Amino acid sequence: MSLEGIRPRPRPAHPPGTTVLTYTSDGRYLITAGSNALIRIFNDGDDGEPRTLEDGAAENYLGVAATKDAFILGAEDGTVWRYDVETGKTDKLLVRCLLPVRDLAISSDGEWLAVASDELTVKIVNTDDMTNVKYLREQTKGSKHVTFDQTGRFIAVSCTDGFLYIYSVESDEPQLVRKLDGAIRRLEATDDATSRAAWHPGGTAIALAQANRDIAIFSTSDWTPQKPFTGGHNGEITAIAWSPNGELLATAGFDGQILLWETNTQKILKRYKFANVTNLSWHPTRNVFSFSTSFGEVYIHEYFVSREHVSILEKSGESALRGGPLGETSGNARKPMVDRSKSGEENGRRRAGSLDSLDDLLGSAGDEDGFVDDDDGAGYAEDVNAFGKRTNGHLDGPEGRQQKRFASYWEPTVHAPFQPGSTPWRGNRCYLCLNLTGAVWTVDQESHNTVTVEFYDSELHRNFHFTDPYRYDKACLNDNGTLFASSPVDSPATIYYRPHETWTTRGDWRTQLPAGETVKAIALSDSYIVALTSANYIRIYTLYGTPFRIYRQKSQAITCAAWRDYVLTIGNGPVSHNGGSSMTYSIENVKRDEICQNEDIVAISEGEELKSVFFSDAGDPCIYDSEGVLLVLQHWRTPGQARWVPLLDTKLLERLSKGRKEETYWPVAVAQDKFHCIILKGGETHPYFPRPLLSEFDFKMPVSTAPPKANEDEAExxxxxxxxxxxxxxxxxxxxxxxxxxxISTTNATRNQRAELARKEVELDKILLQMLAIECREGEDRGMKALELVEMMRDRSGKMLEAAAKIAQRYNRSILEDKIRELGERRLMGMDEDDELA
Structure with a gap:
């Protein structure tokens, strides 16, 4: 049994809140601290309980840094303390700030510690002599993050005003090298989203999280943006970390994912589903990856990089960024500074692996001072990676003692929340809503967003455009109005409704959710507004802002839809046999306070995902899955009788069988007895700008088909x-x-509805007549099936049965004709077989 596919268990380490962690430079210990006074020290490779330090010098730790022998913690009270790793005793107070400390960074040689706080000045203190301090004074607001490059000569400060400051700290008086505007987002110091500058281990680039969920890359030679990492997260990015050799990049986001990128190709190698991750830390020498969440949990992921990609992690960094973001600027790569004043095997081996990953593109690989080269075959460089450390090749295989260690660590896979009709950010814009009424999209303008609402029928409604300071990230649109919702970034989560027409001066309204509560999905009908929140509350409002109902959903909320008085909610339900959480749905009539379906299962195939959920124009719930199947819910008004029926399998469309293989479909609506969608080509997964045209397909249920016969002619x-x-x-x-x-059965049917029902029954009988004609034409031996078709007719007047008898007579099927007339007589007498059995 391989350990690489086993999900690590969460280790409750601290109370909910900010939880920081880091490895010591030799990888022997993992240090964690959080919103209490406890400090946890995990021994590398030991699955037992961590060592706990209960007599910490402070509490509410927000920053951590470590060397081989010590670790340093910065707290909300403004103090920065150094601790001895082995004894756990407080060594000394290094720094005291008047305002909370937000982040710590230590130089690669362990001599200098940078302290970011809510103060305007960043302090850089010598770890051996706390009186030796340098100051970074150019910031106009407090700092959220601070990071050293690998050489320790440069430092990046992420300020809360949205500027990134790059300093040279080689001299006693630091010099501002560059002030970058627009490189990072403007974030508050307490936000979980990150603006940290992650230096590539080669020192030639920095990675930065963008507002559009991309990872921007800036060259450190001239500070120009390079090709970004795109198409990854659907939520704000909370953490970024390069692998020790720079060949891999890990990112975490609010979308509940950790992404593993290959630096060279900028492709996503794997997606890991872990929610609320806020800090990441790579083991310096082994294939181990640790991270913490805002719930105070710590994960230690052994064999994080899977077997097929572990060779990338073991590279020496020679191909990092090749042909990628910095291919143009590698000639200007800055070589790392080797501290020759230090001696000893540890320093020599560590520096041996610090070869710039881009320098060797220019032919400089192999001739760096101190680089270990086993050119005489003596074997002294065997099993040594680019960082002068032994690789994991000497360790026991996955079938060793650790198999039992991880056998019981398991956590189900859940479906991430999503807003139907919306698309993820691409560039600086995304669609908030796309349906048959129109489209709503937003554009990130850094300091604010701009929202555009455009209708297909411009004569019925007028398009509008407005500046959005709330940064709405969800929207619903119908013929009555537009509904928006925002996440709690600079203010609490907000719900905003704007009607298209009103007979008063102002009809729009806005309300805010309680602090800490976010909106996962919203829905808008002709009667009600629905919001699913992070507290698992279903909040229902009238169209003009009156809170109508609030209750807690039984399952973890995923998404919702609404039609007239009905609300459909979907959540993560019981765990299925494959280890994933099955999705459940509930349908409620809000006006009558009636439950139509309660926590029933959503019929999604194993391994597939739910792509969209909506009501048809006739008011029937529909879903569309990643397999390309459209399903409708039958008998949903009767409790316990609902079932999902496939209306269309897009993989079976004739257009795909004609060679159009690179084509998928993005669902929009079910209306006018057709499936309305957007055709995506060339591997696209979501529509983009300019606004695409809508396509429609007739329904075609995946009914089983008869195989062709051997030597079948054209007529057959x-x-x-x-x-x-x-x-x-x-x-x-x-x-x-x-x-x-x-x-008809659940409403007061009108005369037109009853006439429509009769027409549908006649149309169904006509199809049976056409099938009967084929069976009669094919031969006498198919008479049993022909009679069965007649028995399925719904007509009780005798007209359709008379037509069926004439068809049998036309093809000289006398026995069949007699049986059809006999059936007609029984029906006229009210003695159908069902009546006789009754």
Whole structure:
């Protein structure tokens, strides 16, 4: 059994809140601290309980840094303390700030510690002589992050005003090298989103999280942006960390994912589903990756990089960024500074692996001072990686003692929340809503967003555009109005409704959720507004802002939809046999306070995801999954009777069988008995700008088909195709008749509705007549099936049965004709077989 596929267990280490962690430089210990006074020290490779230090000098730790022998913690009270790793005793007070410390960074040689705080000045203190301090004074606001480059000569300060400051700290008086505007987001010091500058281990680039969820890359030679890492997260990025050799990049986000990128190709190698991750830390020498969450949990992920990609982690950094973001600027790469004043095996081996990953593109690899080169075959460089450390090749295989260690660590896979009709950020814009009414999209303008609402019918409604300081990230649109929701970034989560028409001066309204509560999904109907929140509350409002109902959903909220008085909610339910959480749905009539379906299972195939959920124009719930199947919910108004029925399998469309293989479909709506969607080509997963055209497809249920016969001629092939076409039509129209009957039976049917029901029954009988004609034409031996088709007719007046008898007479099927007339007589007398059994 391989350990690489086993999900690590969460280790409750601290109370909910900011939880920081880091490895010591030799990788022997993992240090964690959080919102209490406890400090945890995990021994590398030991699955037992960590060592706990209960007599910490402070509490509410917000920053951590470590060397081989010591670790340093910065607290909310403004103090920075150094601790001895082995004894856990407080060594000394290094720095005292008047305002909370937000981040710490230590130089690679361990001599200098940078302290970012809410003060305007960043302090750089000598770890051996606390009176030797340098000051970075150019910031106009407090600092959120501070990071050293590998050489210790340069430092990056991420300020809360949205500027990134780059200093040279080689001299006693630091010099401002560059002030970058627009490189990072403007964030508050307490935000979980990150603006940290992650220096590439080669020192030639920095990685920065962008507002559009991309990872920007800046060259350190001229501080110009290079090719970014795109198409990754759907939520704000909370942490970034390069692997020790710079060949891999790990990022975490609010979308509940940790992404593993390959630096050279900028491709995503793997997605890991872990929610609320705020800090990341690579083990310096082994394939181990640790991270913490805002719930105070710590994960230690052994074999984080899978077997097929572990060779990338073991590279010496020679190909990092090749042909990628910095291929143009590698000639200006700055070589790392080797501190020759230090002696000893440790320093020599560590410096041996610090070869710039871009310098060797210019032919400089192999001739750096101190680089270990086993050119005489003596073996002294065997199993030594680029950092002068032994690789994990000497360790026991995954079938060793650690197999038992991870056998019981398991956590189910859950479906991430999403907003139907929206797209992820791409560049600086995304669609908040796309449906048959129109489109809502937003553009990130750094300091604010701009929102555009555009209608397909411009004569019915007028397009509008407005400046959005709340940064709405969800929207719903219908013929009555537009609904928006924002995440709690600079203010609490906000819900905003704007009607299209009103007879008063002002009809729009805005409300805020309680502090700490976020909106996961929203829905808008002709009668109500629905919001699913992070507290698992379902909040229901009237169209003009009156809170109507609030209750807690039984399962973890995923998404929702609404139609008239009905609300459909979907959440993560019980764990299925494959270890994933099955999705459940509930349907409620809000006006009558009735539950139609309660925590029933959403019919999604194993391994597939839910892509969208919406009501059809007739008011029937529909879902579309990643397999390309559109399903409708039948009998959903009757508790316990609902079932999901496939209306269309897009993989079986004829256009795909004609060579159009690079094509997928993005669902928009079900209306006018058609599936409305956007065709995506060239491997695209979401629509983009300019606004794409809508396409529509007729429904075609995936009914089983008859295989062709050997030596089948053209006439036989046409007959077989006709049979399959009529069979599919019969099943489909029977479904639509059933859906319409449900409407009639649960509402006060009008005269037009009753006439429509009768028309649908006649159309269904006509399909059976066409199928009967084929069976009669094919031969006498198919008389049993022909009679069965007649028995399925719904007509009680005798007209359709008379037509069926004439068809049998036309093809000289006398026995069949007699049985059809006998059936007609029984029905006229009210003595159908069902009546006799009754």
């Amino acid at each position: 092939s046409d007959t077989r195709n006709d049979i399959m076409r009529f069979e599919e039509s019969f099943v489909r129209e029977n479904l639509f008749l059933s859906l319409f009957q449900d409407v």
